[in-house]
Amino acid sequence: MLAQKTFLRKTRRGNIIKVVREHYLRDDIWCGQPNCQVCDQEVENAKLAEKPKSIASVLKSPHYLVLDTNVVLEQIDMLESEGINNVIILHTVLDEVRHRSSPIYKRLRDIIANANRNFYVFVNEHRKETYIEREPGESANDRNDRAIRVACSWFIKHWKESKGCRGKDVVLLSDDKKNREHAVEEGLSVFSVEDYVADRKSTRLNSSHARYL
Numbered sequence: 295m296l297a298q299k300t301f302l303r304k305t306r307r308g309n310i311i312k313v314v315r316e317h318y319l320r321d322d323i324w325c326g327q328p329n330c331q332v333c334d335q336e337v338e339n340a341k342l343a344e345k346p347k348s349i350a351s352v353l354k355s356p357h358y359l360v361l362d363t364n365v366v367l368e369q370i371d372m373l374e375s376e377g378i379n380n381v382i383i384l385h386t387v388l389d390e391v392r393h394r395s396s397p398i399y400k401r402l403r404d405i406i407a408n409a410n411r412n413f414y415v416f417v418n419e420h421r422k423e424t425y426i427e428r429e430p431g432e433s434a435n436d437r438n439d440r441a442i443r444v445a446c447s448w449f450i451k452h453w454k455e456s457k458g459c460r461g462k463d464v465v466l467l468s469d470d471k472k473n474r475e476h477a478v479e480e481g482l483s484v485f486s487v488e489d490y491v492a493d494r495k496s497t498r499l500n501s502s503h504a505r506y507l
Contacts, residue, residue, distance in 0.1 A: 319422035325449065326382065326414035329458030341414035346380040346462075350490050353483065357463040358382055360446050362439065363390045365467050369487055370398050373405060382449070382464065385417045386441045418445040439473045442466065446482050465490075 304310055324333045328340035346356045359381045361373075366387060372378060383406060392399045406413040418424040424445045428437040446464050453459035466484040468474050477484035 318420060319425055320420055321422050323417050323421045325452055326416060327453065327456075327459050327462060329456070330453070331456045331458050332452060333456075341409075341412060342382070343380050343412045346412075349377055350485075350492075352485060352489055352492070353465060355463060356461075357465045357483070358449075360384065360442065360449075360464050360466050361387060362442055362466070362468040362470065362473060363387045363394070364469060365487060366391050366402060367395060367398055368469070370401050372487070372491070374401065376411075378411075380412045381414070382445075383413055383415045384442055384445050385415065385419045386438050386445075388415060389419070390438060416445065418448075421448075424448045439468075439470065439476070443473075443477055443480055443482060446477070447480060450482075 322334060324330075324340070326340055326342045327333075328342065328344050330340075342358060346358055348354050348356055359378070361381060361383065363386075366373065366383075373381070383402070388399075388402070391402060405411055406415060418441060424441070426437070426441050426444055428434070432440075443466070446466050449464045453462045463483060466474075466477050466482055467487055467490055468477070468484060469486050469488075474484045474486065
């Protein structure tokens with residue numbers, strides 16, 4: 295499937311030009327869960343653990359984590375902790391981190407490369423069900439937050455369609471109050487980082503950079 299992204303750009307000479315970019319969308323990008331019977335994926339290529347464990351007292355049921363961009367940027371020390379596993383890194387987030395901080399991007403890539411951590415990069419920007427266009431008047435940040443929530447909703451719906459994945463859940467971590475409010479309205483499980491790791495004495499947060507709303 296091919297989508298076109300059209301926008302206006304001002305040149306150095308002050309001229310306004312119309313730019314059209316082709317954006318390819320697919321329906322065969324894996325969800326990363328080894329028991330998924332909907333995705334046409336090989337089990338050995340699945341990145342997420344079959345049975346994730348909850349590390350938070352606020353939510354005992356097994357789940358996978360989805361992070362927004364600011365959580366990655368501000369809590370990279372926490373993410374490097376061995377206690378944080380089974381994390382879905384959306385392409386939206388990975389790309390934004392790459393543009394905003396090269397050092398943190400490298401640290402995140404190192405975590406993803408560690409097979410024991412079960413960090414899975416889901417290319418939501420090229421899966422047809424999870425790609426979204428920026429709405430008129432919508433900021434880039436709000437569009438990306440919405441893309442993250444759309445991906446979370448897709449995982450929940452997708453796994454309900456697979457007998458081997460029923461009962462699997464995703465939890466969004468965000469320190470953005472507005473983003474959390476929208477997530478609650480959309481029926482998603484969402485927590486601030488502070489609430490999620492409140493009882494984990496072994497987890498050391500980088501409090502000088504943390505933003506709790």
